[in-house]
Amino acid sequence: MGDIEGQREKEYEERLERAATAHLIAATLITTVTFAAGITMPGGFVSDGGTNPGSAILRRSAAFMAFVIFDNISMLFSSSAVLIHLLVPLLRQLEWRTKFLMVSSLFILVAMVTMVVAFVTALKDAI
Template sequence: TPNESSIEGNLESAGTAHGWRNIIRKRKDEIMRRTTDAEEKKNIEVDIRKTAETQLIVAALIAAVTFAAGFTVPGGYDNNHGPDNGMPVLVRKAAFKTFVITDTIGMIFSTCAVFLHFI
């Protein structure tokens, strides 16, 4: 309480000796502080592991989506017989080129994140 701490402060500034009860209480407080520090370190380690697992799941999902998007291109494929048969319809559009580049970057970074998790 505030009163106890101000009284203790006044007594300490006056140079009085602590009673046994106060010495034992301070030792218990130090022991409790040490155990809470150890528990806090353990909790931090658990939180880091949970965060890493969550990031692994997100990276795996992004890799799966970008892989699927690479095969199901926007606009579909050209089914007409001729030299462009099987090519994406939007192959000459800037938006399609941007899609391919960003899809590739997403795939590379997400697979790197998955592999780095296991290293």
């Protein structure tokens, strides 16, 4: 009976590790994309000859403000998910590792949704 339980726990740990790897890749990609989108401002920047040089051209647009807010939320949650994944190997108990990875999965889901909303709001100004 103990061998079967041990085998099941080992299989569960292996599935958890595969899922964690996939989640870490997704979180890292979201972090990278949201960072790049935040640096490459939709609409561009005011040139040196204009008023407020270096500021975003669309800074007064409601859609642009929504983009910045949702892009930052997405980056915050995806970066937090990456951090959780870096800390999980330090946890010894399988129960705690599972809980942390579930929180990380929720963070990735929030990051994905807010990233999509950010990009949709950025497209609104582009059209």
